[in-house]
Amino acid sequence: MSILVTGAGGYVGQELTAALLHSTPPETIITITDVVAPRVPPSAAQHASRVRSIQADLTLPQVVDALIKDSNPYDTVYILHGIMSSGAEANFELGIHVNLDATRYILDRLRATMPGVKVIYTSSLAVYGPTPRGFVIDETNIPPMPSSSYGAQKLIVEILLNDYSRRGFLDGRAVRLPTVTVRAGRPTQAASSFASDIIREPFHGRKAILPVSRNTEMWICSPYTVVRNLVHARDIPREAFGETRSVNLPGIKVTVQEMLDALEQIGGRERRALVEERYDPDVDRIVQSWSPNFNTERAKRLGFAEDIPFIENIKQYTSQFAQ
Incomplete structure:
Protein backbone atom coordinates (compact mmCIF):
# COMPACT_ATOMS: atom_id res chain seq x y z
CA MET A 1 0.00 0.00 0.00
CA THR A 179 -12.77 25.67 11.23
CA VAL A 180 -10.10 23.47 12.82
CA THR A 181 -9.20 24.54 16.34
CA VAL A 182 -7.16 24.33 18.52
CA ARG A 183 -4.22 24.05 16.09
CA ALA A 184 -0.71 23.82 17.46
CA GLY A 185 2.14 25.73 15.81
CA ARG A 186 2.20 29.27 14.50
CA PRO A 187 -0.64 31.56 13.34
CA THR A 188 -1.57 31.00 9.70
CA GLN A 189 -2.96 33.04 6.81
CA ALA A 190 -6.42 31.62 7.41
CA ALA A 191 -9.07 34.20 8.32
CA SER A 192 -10.07 31.75 11.04
CA SER A 193 -6.56 31.56 12.48
CA PHE A 194 -7.66 33.62 15.49
CA ALA A 195 -9.92 30.74 16.60
CA SER A 196 -6.79 28.81 17.51
CA ASP A 197 -4.64 31.83 18.36
CA ILE A 198 -6.92 33.02 21.20
CA ILE A 199 -6.56 29.64 22.92
CA ARG A 200 -3.05 28.51 21.92
CA GLU A 201 -1.07 31.72 22.41
CA PRO A 202 -2.20 32.47 26.00
CA PHE A 203 -1.21 28.96 27.07
CA HIS A 204 2.31 29.82 25.88
CA GLY A 205 2.31 33.16 27.67
CA ARG A 206 1.84 35.19 24.48
CA LYS A 207 -0.71 37.83 23.51
CA ALA A 208 -3.40 36.94 20.93
CA ILE A 209 -5.50 39.26 18.79
CA LEU A 210 -9.26 38.80 18.48
CA PRO A 211 -10.35 40.50 15.21
CA VAL A 212 -14.10 39.78 15.40
CA SER A 213 -16.82 40.42 17.96
CA ARG A 214 -17.31 38.06 20.87
CA ASN A 215 -20.86 37.20 19.78
CA THR A 216 -19.59 35.75 16.48
CA GLU A 217 -20.83 32.19 16.00
CA MET A 218 -18.51 29.63 14.41
CA TRP A 219 -18.72 26.04 13.15
CA ILE A 220 -15.57 24.37 14.47
CA CYS A 221 -14.02 20.96 14.97
CA LEU A 249 -18.02 17.00 8.16
CA PRO A 250 -19.39 17.08 11.71
CA GLY A 251 -18.51 19.93 14.03
CA ILE A 252 -19.96 21.98 16.85
CA LYS A 253 -21.31 25.54 16.99
CA VAL A 254 -19.72 27.90 19.50
CA THR A 255 -19.59 31.64 20.02
CA VAL A 256 -16.27 33.39 20.46
CA GLN A 257 -17.45 34.36 23.94
CA GLU A 258 -17.93 30.67 24.79
CA MET A 259 -14.40 30.01 23.58
CA LEU A 260 -13.04 32.78 25.78
CA ASP A 261 -15.03 31.50 28.76
CA ALA A 262 -13.55 28.03 28.23
CA LEU A 263 -10.07 29.55 28.05
CA GLU A 264 -10.61 31.29 31.39
CA GLN A 265 -12.17 28.20 32.96
CA ILE A 266 -9.15 26.05 32.14
CA GLY A 267 -6.34 28.59 31.96
CA GLY A 268 -7.40 31.23 34.46
CA ARG A 269 -7.92 34.99 34.27
CA GLU A 270 -4.28 35.75 33.57
CA ARG A 271 -4.39 33.79 30.32
CA ARG A 272 -7.77 35.24 29.35
CA ALA A 273 -6.26 38.71 29.83
CA LEU A 274 -3.72 37.98 27.07
CA VAL A 275 -6.48 38.13 24.43
CA GLU A 276 -6.73 41.64 23.00
CA GLU A 277 -9.81 42.69 21.05
CA ARG A 278 -8.76 44.53 17.90
CA TYR A 279 -11.45 44.60 15.21
CA ASP A 280 -10.34 43.82 11.65
CA PRO A 281 -13.11 44.47 9.07
CA ASP A 282 -11.41 42.37 6.38
CA VAL A 283 -11.20 39.29 8.59
CA ASP A 284 -14.69 39.89 9.97
CA ARG A 285 -16.20 40.14 6.47
CA ILE A 286 -14.81 36.72 5.55
CA VAL A 287 -15.74 35.06 8.84
CA GLN A 288 -19.29 36.47 8.82
CA SER A 289 -19.84 34.90 5.39
CA TRP A 290 -19.46 31.42 6.91
CA SER A 291 -22.58 29.79 8.30
CA PRO A 292 -22.31 28.29 11.81
CA ASN A 293 -25.34 26.02 11.30
CA PHE A 294 -24.95 22.61 9.68
CA ASN A 295 -26.96 19.41 9.56
CA THR A 296 -24.38 16.63 9.24
CA GLU A 297 -26.66 13.60 9.30
CA ARG A 298 -25.32 12.50 5.91
CA ALA A 299 -21.75 12.52 7.26
CA LYS A 300 -22.84 10.47 10.26
CA ARG A 301 -24.54 7.93 7.99
CA LEU A 302 -21.25 7.62 6.14
CA GLY A 303 -19.57 6.80 9.44
CA PHE A 304 -17.84 10.10 10.18
CA ALA A 305 -17.39 10.81 13.89
CA GLU A 306 -19.04 13.61 15.84
CA ASP A 307 -16.82 16.16 17.57
CA ILE A 308 -15.93 16.42 21.23
CA PRO A 309 -17.07 19.33 23.48
CA PHE A 310 -14.89 22.44 23.25
CA ILE A 311 -13.76 22.15 26.87
CA GLU A 312 -12.41 18.67 26.09
CA ASN A 313 -10.79 20.06 22.96
CA ILE A 314 -8.80 22.58 25.02
CA LYS A 315 -7.88 19.98 27.61
CA GLN A 316 -6.57 17.74 24.87
CA TYR A 317 -4.48 20.58 23.45
CA THR A 318 -3.01 21.56 26.81
CA SER A 319 -2.14 17.96 27.66
CA GLN A 320 0.01 17.74 24.52
CA PHE A 321 1.35 21.20 23.80
CA ALA A 322 0.87 23.77 26.58
CA GLN A 323 3.74 24.92 28.76
Whole structure:
Protein backbone atom coordinates (compact mmCIF):
# COMPACT_ATOMS: atom_id res chain seq x y z
CA MET A 1 0.00 0.00 0.00
CA SER A 2 1.22 3.50 -0.81
CA ILE A 3 -0.28 6.84 0.29
CA LEU A 4 0.57 10.40 -0.79
CA VAL A 5 -0.14 13.43 1.44
CA THR A 6 0.36 16.95 0.03
CA GLY A 7 0.60 19.89 2.41
CA ALA A 8 2.02 17.49 4.98
CA GLY A 9 4.16 20.12 6.67
CA GLY A 10 1.16 21.84 8.23
CA TYR A 11 -0.32 20.92 11.58
CA VAL A 12 -3.22 18.87 10.20
CA GLY A 13 -0.90 17.26 7.64
CA GLN A 14 1.50 16.21 10.39
CA GLU A 15 -1.27 14.83 12.58
CA LEU A 16 -2.79 12.96 9.61
CA THR A 17 0.60 11.48 8.70
CA ALA A 18 1.06 10.22 12.25
CA ALA A 19 -2.46 8.75 12.32
CA LEU A 20 -1.91 6.97 9.00
CA LEU A 21 1.41 5.55 10.18
CA HIS A 22 -0.22 4.21 13.33
CA SER A 23 -3.31 2.79 11.59
CA THR A 24 -2.02 1.25 8.35
CA PRO A 25 -0.23 -2.09 7.85
CA PRO A 26 3.54 -2.06 8.48
CA GLU A 27 4.31 -2.44 4.77
CA THR A 28 2.51 0.82 3.91
CA ILE A 29 4.75 3.57 2.52
CA ILE A 30 3.61 7.15 3.06
CA THR A 31 5.00 9.92 0.86
CA ILE A 32 4.68 13.39 2.40
CA THR A 33 5.31 16.62 0.51
CA ASP A 34 5.30 20.36 1.04
CA VAL A 35 7.19 23.43 -0.18
CA VAL A 36 9.69 22.61 2.58
CA ALA A 37 10.41 18.91 3.10
CA PRO A 38 8.07 17.83 5.92
CA ARG A 39 9.51 16.20 8.98
CA VAL A 40 8.44 12.79 10.22
CA PRO A 41 5.93 13.51 13.01
CA PRO A 42 7.70 12.99 16.36
CA SER A 43 4.72 11.00 17.66
CA ALA A 44 5.34 8.44 14.89
CA ALA A 45 9.14 8.50 14.85
CA GLN A 46 9.26 4.72 15.23
CA HIS A 47 7.75 4.48 11.74
CA ALA A 48 10.29 6.78 10.06
CA SER A 49 11.50 4.02 7.73
CA ARG A 50 8.05 3.97 6.11
CA VAL A 51 8.06 7.69 5.24
CA ARG A 52 9.35 9.39 2.08
CA SER A 53 9.61 13.13 2.74
CA ILE A 54 9.89 15.22 -0.44
CA GLN A 55 10.29 18.96 -0.92
CA ALA A 56 7.91 19.77 -3.78
CA ASP A 57 6.61 22.97 -5.33
CA LEU A 58 3.36 21.56 -6.70
CA THR A 59 2.80 24.58 -8.94
CA LEU A 60 5.56 23.22 -11.21
CA PRO A 61 4.28 20.56 -13.65
CA GLN A 62 7.65 18.82 -13.86
CA VAL A 63 7.69 18.42 -10.08
CA VAL A 64 4.20 16.90 -10.08
CA ASP A 65 5.19 14.61 -12.97
CA ALA A 66 8.14 13.29 -10.96
CA LEU A 67 6.00 12.80 -7.86
CA ILE A 68 3.05 11.14 -9.63
CA LYS A 69 4.02 8.49 -12.17
CA ASP A 70 2.64 5.12 -13.18
CA SER A 71 5.81 3.34 -12.04
CA ASN A 72 5.04 4.38 -8.46
CA PRO A 73 1.25 4.14 -8.02
CA TYR A 74 -0.59 5.31 -4.92
CA ASP A 75 -3.62 3.66 -3.36
CA THR A 76 -4.79 6.91 -1.76
CA VAL A 77 -3.88 10.57 -2.29
CA TYR A 78 -4.70 13.21 0.32
CA ILE A 79 -4.72 16.77 -1.06
CA LEU A 80 -4.19 19.17 1.85
CA HIS A 81 -1.95 21.85 0.37
CA GLY A 82 -3.20 25.35 -0.38
CA ILE A 83 -3.16 29.09 0.24
CA MET A 84 -5.48 29.78 3.14
CA SER A 85 -8.50 32.09 3.16
CA SER A 86 -7.00 35.49 3.99
CA GLY A 87 -3.94 34.73 1.88
CA ALA A 88 -6.06 33.79 -1.14
CA GLU A 89 -8.16 36.93 -0.69
CA ALA A 90 -5.12 39.19 -0.40
CA ASN A 91 -3.31 37.65 -3.39
CA PHE A 92 -5.83 36.46 -5.96
CA GLU A 93 -3.26 35.28 -8.52
CA LEU A 94 -1.38 33.20 -5.97
CA GLY A 95 -4.60 31.63 -4.67
CA ILE A 96 -5.72 30.69 -8.18
CA HIS A 97 -2.27 29.32 -9.05
CA VAL A 98 -1.92 27.14 -5.95
CA ASN A 99 -5.49 26.28 -4.96
CA LEU A 100 -6.94 25.77 -8.43
CA ASP A 101 -4.37 25.45 -11.23
CA ALA A 102 -1.91 23.25 -9.34
CA THR A 103 -4.66 21.08 -7.88
CA ARG A 104 -6.28 20.56 -11.26
CA TYR A 105 -2.93 19.54 -12.73
CA ILE A 106 -2.52 17.00 -9.92
CA LEU A 107 -5.98 15.55 -10.60
CA ASP A 108 -5.25 15.31 -14.33
CA ARG A 109 -1.88 13.71 -13.70
CA LEU A 110 -3.50 11.17 -11.39
CA ARG A 111 -6.22 10.23 -13.87
CA ALA A 112 -3.61 9.82 -16.62
CA THR A 113 -1.18 7.67 -14.62
CA MET A 114 -3.31 5.79 -12.08
CA PRO A 115 -7.00 5.99 -13.08
CA GLY A 116 -9.45 5.19 -10.32
CA VAL A 117 -7.09 6.15 -7.51
CA LYS A 118 -8.77 7.26 -4.30
CA VAL A 119 -8.43 11.05 -3.79
CA ILE A 120 -9.41 12.75 -0.53
CA TYR A 121 -9.61 16.50 -0.93
CA THR A 122 -9.88 18.84 2.05
CA SER A 123 -12.48 21.42 1.11
CA SER A 124 -14.07 23.94 3.45
CA LEU A 125 -17.30 25.35 4.84
CA ALA A 126 -16.20 28.49 2.96
CA VAL A 127 -17.87 27.10 -0.18
CA TYR A 128 -21.10 28.41 1.35
CA GLY A 129 -21.85 32.12 1.49
CA PRO A 130 -24.03 33.94 4.01
CA THR A 131 -27.35 32.31 4.84
CA PRO A 132 -30.45 33.64 6.64
CA ARG A 133 -29.97 33.75 10.38
CA GLY A 134 -30.66 30.32 11.87
CA PHE A 135 -30.80 28.55 8.49
CA VAL A 136 -29.33 25.05 8.81
CA ILE A 137 -27.27 23.85 5.84
CA ASP A 138 -27.10 20.33 4.51
CA GLU A 139 -25.65 19.13 1.21
CA THR A 140 -28.92 19.48 -0.71
CA ASN A 141 -30.97 22.40 0.62
CA ILE A 142 -28.89 25.36 -0.59
CA PRO A 143 -26.41 25.73 -3.44
CA PRO A 144 -22.86 26.71 -2.45
CA MET A 145 -22.30 30.40 -3.20
CA PRO A 146 -18.89 31.36 -1.77
CA SER A 147 -18.16 34.91 -0.71
CA SER A 148 -14.38 34.62 -0.87
CA SER A 149 -11.85 33.66 -3.53
CA TYR A 150 -10.70 30.81 -1.28
CA GLY A 151 -14.21 29.38 -1.09
CA ALA A 152 -14.66 29.76 -4.85
CA GLN A 153 -11.40 27.92 -5.55
CA LYS A 154 -12.38 25.11 -3.21
CA LEU A 155 -15.80 24.78 -4.83
CA ILE A 156 -14.36 24.63 -8.36
CA VAL A 157 -12.09 21.76 -7.36
CA GLU A 158 -15.04 19.99 -5.70
CA ILE A 159 -17.01 20.20 -8.96
CA LEU A 160 -14.07 18.84 -10.94
CA LEU A 161 -13.54 16.01 -8.46
CA ASN A 162 -17.22 15.10 -8.56
CA ASP A 163 -17.21 14.99 -12.37
CA TYR A 164 -13.97 13.02 -12.52
CA SER A 165 -15.52 10.52 -10.09
CA ARG A 166 -18.74 10.32 -12.12
CA ARG A 167 -16.71 9.47 -15.21
CA GLY A 168 -14.58 6.91 -13.39
CA PHE A 169 -11.35 8.87 -13.78
CA LEU A 170 -10.82 9.02 -10.01
CA ASP A 171 -12.53 7.91 -6.80
CA GLY A 172 -12.91 11.30 -5.14
CA ARG A 173 -14.08 12.37 -1.69
CA ALA A 174 -14.29 16.12 -0.96
CA VAL A 175 -14.61 16.61 2.80
CA ARG A 176 -15.69 20.11 3.85
CA LEU A 177 -13.86 20.90 7.05
CA PRO A 178 -15.22 23.16 9.77
CA THR A 179 -12.77 25.67 11.23
CA VAL A 180 -10.10 23.47 12.82
CA THR A 181 -9.20 24.54 16.34
CA VAL A 182 -7.16 24.33 18.52
CA ARG A 183 -4.22 24.05 16.09
CA ALA A 184 -0.71 23.82 17.46
CA GLY A 185 2.14 25.73 15.81
CA ARG A 186 2.20 29.27 14.50
CA PRO A 187 -0.64 31.56 13.34
CA THR A 188 -1.57 31.00 9.70
CA GLN A 189 -2.96 33.04 6.81
CA ALA A 190 -6.42 31.62 7.41
CA ALA A 191 -9.07 34.20 8.32
CA SER A 192 -10.07 31.75 11.04
CA SER A 193 -6.56 31.56 12.48
CA PHE A 194 -7.66 33.62 15.49
CA ALA A 195 -9.92 30.74 16.60
CA SER A 196 -6.79 28.81 17.51
CA ASP A 197 -4.64 31.83 18.36
CA ILE A 198 -6.92 33.02 21.20
CA ILE A 199 -6.56 29.64 22.92
CA ARG A 200 -3.05 28.51 21.92
CA GLU A 201 -1.07 31.72 22.41
CA PRO A 202 -2.20 32.47 26.00
CA PHE A 203 -1.21 28.96 27.07
CA HIS A 204 2.31 29.82 25.88
CA GLY A 205 2.31 33.16 27.67
CA ARG A 206 1.84 35.19 24.48
CA LYS A 207 -0.71 37.83 23.51
CA ALA A 208 -3.40 36.94 20.93
CA ILE A 209 -5.50 39.26 18.79
CA LEU A 210 -9.26 38.80 18.48
CA PRO A 211 -10.35 40.50 15.21
CA VAL A 212 -14.10 39.78 15.40
CA SER A 213 -16.82 40.42 17.96
CA ARG A 214 -17.31 38.06 20.87
CA ASN A 215 -20.86 37.20 19.78
CA THR A 216 -19.59 35.75 16.48
CA GLU A 217 -20.83 32.19 16.00
CA MET A 218 -18.51 29.63 14.41
CA TRP A 219 -18.72 26.04 13.15
CA ILE A 220 -15.57 24.37 14.47
CA CYS A 221 -14.02 20.96 14.97
CA SER A 222 -11.11 19.67 17.03
CA PRO A 223 -7.97 18.51 15.18
CA TYR A 224 -8.39 15.10 16.79
CA THR A 225 -11.82 14.58 15.21
CA VAL A 226 -10.83 16.09 11.85
CA VAL A 227 -7.86 13.72 11.54
CA ARG A 228 -9.96 10.77 12.64
CA ASN A 229 -12.47 11.62 9.91
CA LEU A 230 -9.80 12.11 7.26
CA VAL A 231 -8.51 8.61 7.99
CA HIS A 232 -12.06 7.26 7.83
CA ALA A 233 -12.74 8.93 4.47
CA ARG A 234 -10.53 6.43 2.65
CA ASP A 235 -12.51 3.44 3.97
CA ILE A 236 -15.95 4.50 2.70
CA PRO A 237 -17.20 2.49 -0.31
CA ARG A 238 -17.46 4.71 -3.36
CA GLU A 239 -21.09 3.76 -3.98
CA ALA A 240 -22.07 5.06 -0.51
CA PHE A 241 -21.64 8.67 -1.65
CA GLY A 242 -24.45 8.62 -4.19
CA GLU A 243 -24.67 11.56 -6.57
CA THR A 244 -22.22 13.88 -4.82
CA ARG A 245 -18.74 13.24 -3.49
CA SER A 246 -18.83 16.36 -1.29
CA VAL A 247 -19.74 15.96 2.36
CA ASN A 248 -20.01 18.44 5.26
CA LEU A 249 -18.02 17.00 8.16
CA PRO A 250 -19.39 17.08 11.71
CA GLY A 251 -18.51 19.93 14.03
CA ILE A 252 -19.96 21.98 16.85
CA LYS A 253 -21.31 25.54 16.99
CA VAL A 254 -19.72 27.90 19.50
CA THR A 255 -19.59 31.64 20.02
CA VAL A 256 -16.27 33.39 20.46
CA GLN A 257 -17.45 34.36 23.94
CA GLU A 258 -17.93 30.67 24.79
CA MET A 259 -14.40 30.01 23.58
CA LEU A 260 -13.04 32.78 25.78
CA ASP A 261 -15.03 31.50 28.76
CA ALA A 262 -13.55 28.03 28.23
CA LEU A 263 -10.07 29.55 28.05
CA GLU A 264 -10.61 31.29 31.39
CA GLN A 265 -12.17 28.20 32.96
CA ILE A 266 -9.15 26.05 32.14
CA GLY A 267 -6.34 28.59 31.96
CA GLY A 268 -7.40 31.23 34.46
CA ARG A 269 -7.92 34.99 34.27
CA GLU A 270 -4.28 35.75 33.57
CA ARG A 271 -4.39 33.79 30.32
CA ARG A 272 -7.77 35.24 29.35
CA ALA A 273 -6.26 38.71 29.83
CA LEU A 274 -3.72 37.98 27.07
CA VAL A 275 -6.48 38.13 24.43
CA GLU A 276 -6.73 41.64 23.00
CA GLU A 277 -9.81 42.69 21.05
CA ARG A 278 -8.76 44.53 17.90
CA TYR A 279 -11.45 44.60 15.21
CA ASP A 280 -10.34 43.82 11.65
CA PRO A 281 -13.11 44.47 9.07
CA ASP A 282 -11.41 42.37 6.38
CA VAL A 283 -11.20 39.29 8.59
CA ASP A 284 -14.69 39.89 9.97
CA ARG A 285 -16.20 40.14 6.47
CA ILE A 286 -14.81 36.72 5.55
CA VAL A 287 -15.74 35.06 8.84
CA GLN A 288 -19.29 36.47 8.82
CA SER A 289 -19.84 34.90 5.39
CA TRP A 290 -19.46 31.42 6.91
CA SER A 291 -22.58 29.79 8.30
CA PRO A 292 -22.31 28.29 11.81
CA ASN A 293 -25.34 26.02 11.30
CA PHE A 294 -24.95 22.61 9.68
CA ASN A 295 -26.96 19.41 9.56
CA THR A 296 -24.38 16.63 9.24
CA GLU A 297 -26.66 13.60 9.30
CA ARG A 298 -25.32 12.50 5.91
CA ALA A 299 -21.75 12.52 7.26
CA LYS A 300 -22.84 10.47 10.26
CA ARG A 301 -24.54 7.93 7.99
CA LEU A 302 -21.25 7.62 6.14
CA GLY A 303 -19.57 6.80 9.44
CA PHE A 304 -17.84 10.10 10.18
CA ALA A 305 -17.39 10.81 13.89
CA GLU A 306 -19.04 13.61 15.84
CA ASP A 307 -16.82 16.16 17.57
CA ILE A 308 -15.93 16.42 21.23
CA PRO A 309 -17.07 19.33 23.48
CA PHE A 310 -14.89 22.44 23.25
CA ILE A 311 -13.76 22.15 26.87
CA GLU A 312 -12.41 18.67 26.09
CA ASN A 313 -10.79 20.06 22.96
CA ILE A 314 -8.80 22.58 25.02
CA LYS A 315 -7.88 19.98 27.61
CA GLN A 316 -6.57 17.74 24.87
CA TYR A 317 -4.48 20.58 23.45
CA THR A 318 -3.01 21.56 26.81
CA SER A 319 -2.14 17.96 27.66
CA GLN A 320 0.01 17.74 24.52
CA PHE A 321 1.35 21.20 23.80
CA ALA A 322 0.87 23.77 26.58
CA GLN A 323 3.74 24.92 28.76
